[in-house]
Amino acid sequence: MSVSLPLSAATASTAIVTRPQVIDPDRGIIEQCLSGHPNGFRELYQRHQQRVRSLLFQLCGAVALDDLVQEVFLRAWKGLKGLKHEAKFSTWLYRIAWNVACDYRRQLATHKSRHQQYLSQSEPLTPGLDLRQLHYEDLVQRGLATLPLEYRSVLVMHDLQGLPQKEIAEILQIPVGTVKSRLFRARSTLRTYFTEAGVSL
Amino acid sequence: MKREPPPAEETNLVQFLQTYAGMPPPPHPHLEQRIVQAALHQHQLRKRRWQVVSLLGAGAIATATSVRFLNPSTQVAQQTSPNSVETFIATNWQAMFHDVEPSLFE
Numbered sequence: 579m580s581v582s583l584p585l586s587a588a589t590a591s592t593a594i595v596t597r598p599q600v601i602d603p604d605r606g607i608i609e610q611c612l613s614g615h616p617n618g619f620r621e622l623y624q625r626h627q628q629r630v631r632s633l634l635f636q637l638c639g640a641v642a643l644d645d646l647v648q649e650v651f652l653r654a655w656k657g658l659k660g661l662k663h664e665a666k667f668s669t670w671l672y673r674i675a676w677n678v679a680c681d682y683r684r685q686l687a688t689h690k691s692r693h694q695q696y697l698s699q700s701e702p703l704t705p706g707l708d709l710r711q712l713h714y715e716d717l718v719q720r721g722l723a724t725l726p727l728e729y730r731s732v733l734v735m736h737d738l739q740g741l742p743q744k745e746i747a748e749i750l751q752i753p754v755g756t757v758k759s760r761l762f763r764a765r766s767t768l769r770t771y772f773t774e775a776g777v778s779l
Numbered sequence: 780m781k782r783e784p785p786p787a788e789e790t791n792l793v794q795f796l797q798t799y800a801g802m803p804p805p806p807h808p809h810l811e812q813r814i815v816q817a818a819l820h821q822h823q824l825r826k827r828r829w830q831v832v833s834l835l836g837a838g839a840i841a842t843a844t845s846v847r848f849l850n851p852s853t854q855v856a857q858q859t860s861p862n863s864v865e866t867f868i869a870t871n872w873q874a875m876f877h878d879v880e881p882s883l884f885e
Contacts, residue, residue: 614822620815627806635803644807648814655818714799737793738800740782765789768796779791 604667611658623651626668629739630675636722636734637679638686646682650675665748672741672749676731683727714777721771729764732757737765 602608604625610618627647634646653674661670722730731750735741736757743761747754772779785793807813 619818620811623811623814627811631803631806636800640804643803644810647806648810648817651814652817652821655821711799714795715801718796718799719801733796736782737785737796742782765785765792769792772792772795777795779795 600663600666602663602666605663608658608661608667611655619655622654622667626671627651629668630671633672633675633734633739634679636738637676637727637731638682639719642682646678650678653678669745669748672735672745673751676749679731680727717772717775717777721768721775724771725764725767729760729767732760733764733768736761 604622607618607621607625611622630650631643631647634650635643638646650671654671657670657674661667722734725733728750732746735746735749736743741749743754743757746757750757769779
């Protein structure tokens with residue numbers, strides 16, 4: 579399936595304007611990329627694809643995952659020249675992933691019935707596992723789906739991806755206080771959902 | 780910089796989420812190649828576009844220059860009085876014979 583999404587990498591590249599440059603472990607590879615070295619971009623992909631993939635999976639599901647990952651890295655490639663190193667590359671890449679996820683979900687809202695059709699055809703999350711595991715995985719996915727995207731993204735980035743609150747604030751361009759309050763609300767909503775589903779934590 | 784640990788009352792919830800969040804399905808075997816190829820293709824397209832733009836720019840500059848400098852300037856005929864034409868012809872005629880070396884006529 580091919581997904582056409584509007585370009586918003588530029589907004590990500592100009593997100594943080596007035597801050598000093600940060601020490602970025604990816605800087606050397608980025609410079610290789612910009613000098614036209616094809617393996618540089620491959621290395622960047624290999625370094626970050628797992629986390630980007632995991633984030634997109636938790637935010638958008640598995641249906642169009644490969645297309646979304648491709649979209650993120652192509653937007654990153656396009657915006658690489660304008661990268662100012664005022665934030666880490668990974669933060670910038672997460673910001674692009676967030677934009678792609680938002681665009682995808684917006685698109686999805688207009689083609690909801692088509693998505694439902696895909697979902698009904700999709701395979702279970704982790705094939706070959708026992709029923710209890712599958713049940714809980716399904717429960718977590720349903721619980722996450724009940725959260726608004728703003729809360730869901732903060733919870734996924736913090737509790738599942740292990741990002742610190744400060745970095746999440748940079749990615750989403752919101753104050754750290756807002757990250758904390760969204761995290762608190764997301765957790766309490768999920769706790770209520772799980773309790774109602776018979777899982778006490 | 781590391782993630783802040785969850786409060787004690789949230790530890791179970793966070794552990795539950797981490798255990799049962801599920802793993803993303805493995806990528807298509809050619810996804811990496813597809814992405815790198817697409818990026819390289821974009822890079823080449825952008826390069827070619829710049830080449831075309833710079834060629835067009837150079838062409839435009841060359842055309843403008845040639846129009847400015849190579850075009851013959853228009854000569855405007857000046858109406859002169861019949862007397863001055865007569866004087867001009869006479870002067871030139873005489874000058875022809877005065878400038879020539881005398882030995883040529885000998």
